[in-house]
Amino acid sequence: MAEWFWVDGAQTSLVSADDRGLALADGIFETMRLEHGVLCLGNYHQYRLTEGLQRLAFRDPDGIAKQALEAVSSWALSLAADYEGSSLRLSITRGSGPRGYAPSASAPPRFIGRLSTGLPALQLPACAGVADIAWPTQPALSGLKLIARTEQVLAAQQLSLSGYDELLMANQRGAIVSTTSGNLFFRRGSQLVTPDLFEAGIAGTRRRYIIECLAKACEMSVSVTDVFPEMLSEFEEAFFCNSIIGIRSLANVVYGDRKATYDSVAAAEKLRPAIHGMNH
Amino acid sequence: MAEWFWVDGAQTSLVSADDRGLALADGIFETMRLEHGVLCLGNYHQYRLTEGLQRLAFRDPDGIAKQALEAVSSWALSLAADYEGSSLRLSITRGSGPRGYAPSASAPPRFIGRLSTGLPALQLPACAGVADIAWPTQPALSGLKLIARTEQVLAAQQLSLSGYDELLMANQRGAIVSTTSGNLFFRRGSQLVTPDLFEAGIAGTRRRYIIECLAKACEMSVSVTDVFPEMLSEFEEAFFCNSIIGIRSLANVVYGDRKATYDSVAAAEKLRPAIHGMNH
Numbered sequence: 001m002a003e004w005f006w007v008d009g010a011q012t013s014l015v016s017a018d019d020r021g022l023a024l025a026d027g028i029f030e031t032m033r034l035e036h037g038v039l040c041l042g043n044y045h046q047y048r049l050t051e052g053l054q055r056l057a058f059r060d061p062d063g064i065a066k067q068a069l070e071a072v073s074s075w076a077l078s079l080a081a082d083y084e085g086s087s088l089r090l091s092i093t094r095g096s097g098p099r100g101y102a103p104s105a106s107a108p109p110r111f112i113g114r115l116s117t118g119l120p121a122l123q124l125p126a127c128a129g130v131a132d133i134a135w136p137t138q139p140a141l142s143g144l145k146l147i148a149r150t151e152q153v154l155a156a157q158q159l160s161l162s163g164y165d166e167l168l169m170a171n172q173r174g175a176i177v178s179t180t181s182g183n184l185f186f187r188r189g190s191q192l193v194t195p196d197l198f199e200a201g202i203a204g205t206r207r208r209y210i211i212e213c214l215a216k217a218c219e220m221s222v223s224v225t226d227v228f229p230e231m232l233s234e235f236e237e238a239f240f241c242n243s244i245i246g247i248r249s250l251a252n253v254v255y256g257d258r259k260a261t262y263d264s265v266a267a268a269e270k271l272r273p274a275i276h277g278m279n280h
Numbered sequence: 281m282a283e284w285f286w287v288d289g290a291q292t293s294l295v296s297a298d299d300r301g302l303a304l305a306d307g308i309f310e311t312m313r314l315e316h317g318v319l320c321l322g323n324y325h326q327y328r329l330t331e332g333l334q335r336l337a338f339r340d341p342d343g344i345a346k347q348a349l350e351a352v353s354s355w356a357l358s359l360a361a362d363y364e365g366s367s368l369r370l371s372i373t374r375g376s377g378p379r380g381y382a383p384s385a386s387a388p389p390r391f392i393g394r395l396s397t398g399l400p401a402l403q404l405p406a407c408a409g410v411a412d413i414a415w416p417t418q419p420a421l422s423g424l425k426l427i428a429r430t431e432q433v434l435a436a437q438q439l440s441l442s443g444y445d446e447l448l449m450a451n452q453r454g455a456i457v458s459t460t461s462g463n464l465f466f467r468r469g470s471q472l473v474t475p476d477l478f479e480a481g482i483a484g485t486r487r488r489y490i491i492e493c494l495a496k497a498c499e500m501s502v503s504v505t506d507v508f509p510e511m512l513s514e515f516e517e518a519f520f521c522n523s524i525i526g527i528r529s530l531a532n533v534v535y536g537d538r539k540a541t542y543d544s545v546a547a548a549e550k551l552r553p554a555i556h557g558m559n560h
Binding site: 007012014015017018019021022023024025026029031056087091093094099100101105112116134136138140146148149151152153154155156157172 | 285287292293294295296297298299301302304305309311336367369371374379380381383385392394396414417418420421426427428429430432433434435436437439440452460461
């Protein structure tokens with residue numbers, strides 16, 4: 001695997017220590033899949049970046065998101081065109097700032113890119129447990145991919161010490177929100193169910209793509225609702241998705257002293273071929 | 281004002297772009313007051329650092345907190361001894377890491393220092409409003425000074441555009457937790473009341489010092505409880521505190537279409553002389 005960094009247009013692996021992303025998590029990011037150097041579902045990433053910048057009250061969210069994404073994509077294409085798959089992370093922080101919480105009125109945002117060649121291979125259905133840490137409740141920022149990701153870090157750390165392939169994360173009311181790094185879908189007949197993200201969670205690009213386009217194209221409906229652990233056994237199939245792995249099925253979920261088992265991977269297989277964009 | 285940066289023992293203002301503090305807010309920090317280069321209430325800062333490292337599951341939290349604080353203090357003393365007052369920020373991040381949420385098993389933590397000479401002058405009692413954004417609910421991480429500070433950034437941004445001197449921030453249930461950058465106390469007779477931080481908020485060093493030592497020394501009691509906006513008018517006095525400004529009184533708080541006014545600054549004046557440590 002090769003890896004490169006890019007900061008504000010220059011290929012460098014150093015960032016100013018007064019960056020507000022580093023100091024206060026004042027920023028957002030996207031992790032994006034490239035195929036032969038070309039961004040998959042770039043419009044979905046741009047949409048979420050714009051929404052994040054808006055909710056963090058950056059000036060000109062549209063312009064900044066567009067400018068950052070174009071610049072980092074063209075840098076990535078120059079390096080990754082010869083690789084079948086790679087991943088590109090773009091962070092947009094509030095740039096340099098003085099001491100204290102209030103942003104500088106004049107500092108430009110900072111764009112940070114990280115390009116890594118290679119993508120994970122398709123993996124077998126995952127055996128999942130449940131993370132000890134729950135998502136925080138914050139409707140005002142829910143859905144965004146903020147730099148502030150403490151809960152997922154703690155869950156990923158627990159995962160790496162557990163015997164599981166994945167962990168599900170609940171919200172403060174105990175409803176299941178996500179895995180450590182993906183959005184969840186459950187299937188009953190031709191109906192998909194995905195957790196409501198009103199209070200907590202990241203509104204993933206692939207989740208949105210399934211809800212808005214793919215499910216219908218695959219003759220399924222989607223409902224967005226609370227999914228509590230005791231409902232896990234009611235479904236025939238479960239899978240999670242993110243921009244890098246695409247879709248991975250769950251073989252089972254162990255929660256408390258119970259276990260939900262899923263024998264079907266039918267919806268996952270139907271959705272997978274198009275999960276990174278139908279026309280590429 | 282002069283300012284210097286320090287990263288892992290070297291005076292430099294550049295940080296590696298793969299730092300997990302920058303990527304995922306994976307770390308904690310302290311903002312500390314120096315008088316003639318010497319740390320005020322260093323043991324309180326060390327205690328909170330240790331607790332933060334513990335709850336983020338760093339290895340050897342005690343050792344890391346002690347080592348980082350000693351190193352950054354001795355660097356700061358070498359530069360700030362001739363200044364009457366200065367402020368020192370110490371961040372401890374999970375160091376460099378690969379892509380993804382799971383920390384590297386082997387990367388050492390990174391220590392980042394920022395030293396700024398000068399301290400704010402004592403300010404008149406503040407006229408306060410209430411921030412639009414509320415604290416998130418997260419009992420598992422409440423009290424810590426995580427790098428993840430999105431809500432306070434948004435509140436500070438609102439403050440800078442408002443006509444107020446300060447804004448109070450509530451939790452998801454509407455109970456008042458803090459100002460944008462300090463802990464709150466209210467007084468009725470000889471009883472101080474400070475918001476409960478079970479769900480949200482930063483457990484400030486000065487708050488702890490007042491609760492554990494200063495209130496008693498000044499013949500006051502402290503109770504920790506929920507404070508809802510409708511209770512604000514029941515108090516005779518209100519003030520907030522943090523490690524840099526010490527104590528600042530509130531003149532009034534405007535909430536909804538009501539206003540609570542405080543004429544007394546008696547407790548604030550009693551506590552202020554010792555707020556940065558009684559023996560220095």
